[in-house]
Amino acid sequence: MLLASVKEIRDQLGFDDMTDINDAITQALHAVEPQIAARLDTSFARGTQSDTFYVGEPTVQAPGVNKTEFRLRRGLVQSIISVTATANSLLFSEAEQTDLTSIVLPDKDKGIVRDLKTAYHQQTVEIAYIYGFEDDDTSYDLGQVPKWLKESARILALIHLSSNPALTEAEVKLDVRMLSAQYEALMSKHVRYAPMALLPL
Known part of the structure; x- marks a missing residue:
């Protein structure tokens, strides 16, 4: 399930609307969702x-x-x-x-x-x-997804895409170390850490 816009990531990378690029971005975003869900200890589906x-x-x-x-x-x-x-x-x-x-x-x-x-x-x-968010079986309603979460998904998707043949053949290079630092800084603000809170039975 998608947490960010394929088009926005494609435009950022400077690609035209091509099937192979769209598929690569979509696959990266599908991989991102369970990773972020595990990091935040929650699920996104409504x-x-x-x-x-x-x-x-x-x-x-x-x-x-x-x-x-x-x-x-x-x-x-x-x-x-x-x-x-x-x-x-x-x-x-x-x-x-x-x-x-x-x-x-x-x-x-x-x-x-x-x-x-x-x-x-x-x-x-x-x-x-x-x-959680409503969805259409392909993507969550991005109007309901917070800006920080869309940005986290976008950055992590770019990290996944950094070694994708579609990008390497087009000589598109991404600074994975910088992207990783951005991702960690963003996610650290939203980890569900509450040391004084009671937990469910």
Whole structure:
């Protein structure tokens, strides 16, 4: 599945709209997708997920402060559907569930959820959400893919293409070391690292 535009990469390389070049770029982008997914520990296809967390007490507790972070199983979150809490096997009332609107999503791409108010005490929290991008069986909807992710896919695809015969025969040379440095710098900002966050059960 494609995370970047074949045409934009082709234009950057200075090639005309030729089948062999298009195929080479497409193959490189197909190879890129699982690599980036593994690096980000998520999947890109649109889906619905429900993660359950056990919260003994807030991650940070101080007078007037109750901070709890949750790292969702998936990143690239589109929206939170619901948040419910269970204590002593009894589900809170609808009104009490509504109080959990203190849940915020400060980083959708990393899938980090934060609650700055609730004084959790030996509770189970379930967070349902929508993640990923719609697709047409060939490419993800590039209008939904964040700019940094498209750029990461483009750079990694260029690294894959650097030794492709279509480029070497045309004497197109790419600086793989520079591209690798760009890729690492970009990806390091978006790795789903949250050392203080709770993980799903």
